[in-house]
Amino acid sequence: MVVEAAGGEKAQSSGWLVLANPISGGGKGVRERAAIEAALRAAGLEFAFVVSEYHGHAIELVAEAIARGCRRVLAVGGDGTVNECVNGIFRQQTVPPEAVLLAVLPIGTGNDWARTHFLCGDYGVVARNLASPTGSPHDVGLVSFANGGTRHFVNVAGIGFDAHVVAAMPQEKLGPLAYLWALLRGLLKFRAVPVTLVLAEERLEDRAFVLFFSIGRYCGGGMNVAPQAVVDDGLFDITLIAELSRWEVLRNLRRLFDGSILSHPKVTSRRAAAGEVLAESAQPIEADGELIGHAPVRFAILPGALRVLIPET
Numbered sequence: 001m002v003v004e005a006a007g008g009e010k011a012q013s014s015g016w017l018v019l020a021n022p023i024s025g026g027g028k029g030v031r032e033r034a035a036i037e038a039a040l041r042a043a044g045l046e047f048a049f050v051v052s053e054y055h056g057h058a059i060e061l062v063a064e065a066i067a068r069g070c071r072r073v074l075a076v077g078g079d080g081t082v083n084e085c086v087n088g089i090f091r092q093q094t095v096p097p098e099a100v101l102l103a104v105l106p107i108g109t110g111n112d113w114a115r116t117h118f119l120c121g122d123y124g125v126v127a128r129n130l131a132s133p134t135g136s137p138h139d140v141g142l143v144s145f146a147n148g149g150t151r152h153f154v155n156v157a158g159i160g161f162d163a164h165v166v167a168a169m170p171q172e173k174l175g176p177l178a179y180l181w182a183l184l185r186g187l188l189k190f191r192a193v194p195v196t197l198v199l200a201e202e203r204l205e206d207r208a209f210v211l212f213f214s215i216g217r218y219c220g221g222g223m224n225v226a227p228q229a230v231v232d233d234g235l236f237d238i239t240l241i242a243e244l245s246r247w248e249v250l251r252n253l254r255r256l257f258d259g260s261i262l263s264h265p266k267v268t269s270r271r272a273a274a275g276e277v278l279a280e281s282a283q284p285i286e287a288d289g290e291l292i293g294h295a296p297v298r299f300a301i302l303p304g305a306l307r308v309l310i311p312e313t
Contacts (some may be wrong), residue, residue, distance in 0.1 A: 015046030024077030062088025078108010083288035137304030192243035227259035234303035
């Protein structure tokens with residue numbers, strides 16, 4: 001069976017679906033398509049290179065490719081591209097999700113999932129890694145909404161200031177400092193969110209600056225919000241930052257990036273395999289840097305449900 005790609009290229013079902021986001025990294029994946037393809041060919045790989053055309057399109061493309069026999073997906077982009085590819089893997093009904101191998105060429109704005117795994121963005125190195133793929137198990141977060149909708153994620157999901165910043169960012173992100181710029185602007189308007197965090201044996205109520213459910217360690221372009229997170233331990237690292245004044249946010253901004261945030265007196269951290277967040281229905285939820293819905297919401301971990309290519313560093 002062959003997988004057709006734009007431009008008439010073909011790859012056997014044993015080859016790679018190479019999926020590029022035309023927005024990620026200022027369009028780098030499309031702009032440097034020839035160089036990426038040359039590296040893949042030099043490594044002797046069979047592949048089909050496709051470009052998503054709209055928000056959510058990558059989910060459809062991945063699911064369709066798997067239905068046609070593809071079992072290897074390379075996401076060319078940032079965290080949003082990775083998220084859509086993961087949701088495509090879990091949306092399809094042809095094979096169990098763990099039968100599909102996901103690899104990432106990180107060329108996005110934040111690349112926070114790739115940062116946790118020390119992934120390289122060199123085309124030749126990535127191509128050579130694809131030539132000898134060995135999959136590692138990776139936990140996946142399942143988000144369930146009151147309307148029955150669901151969404152999967154592999155890095156960090158959040159409610160509060162983080163989600164409001166994502167909502168305020170333009171679709172065409174402005175570069176590596178885009179999130180930090182949106183963060184500083186958002187401080188002028190944001191008000192803490194009253195939330196109730198319900199865990200198996202605990203119920204916490206507070207006015208939250210932000211509440212994270214983390215599988216990976218980083219979000220927002222390098223903020224180390226879950227410095228102790230392990231991607232295959234079957235648990236979320238939950239970080240609740242209580243209401244902060246603008247001055248407190250600015251004074252502690254360094255803590256968000258250097259991994260010392262957990263020592264702040266207004267920060268509560270827990271580890272759990274599931275949790276529920278109750279808040280006003282208007283409060284947005286983001287996952288892997290993408291808006292995915294609104295509260296109330298339930299989070300559950302799917303231990304080792306995804307197979308990813310993470311080369312040895």
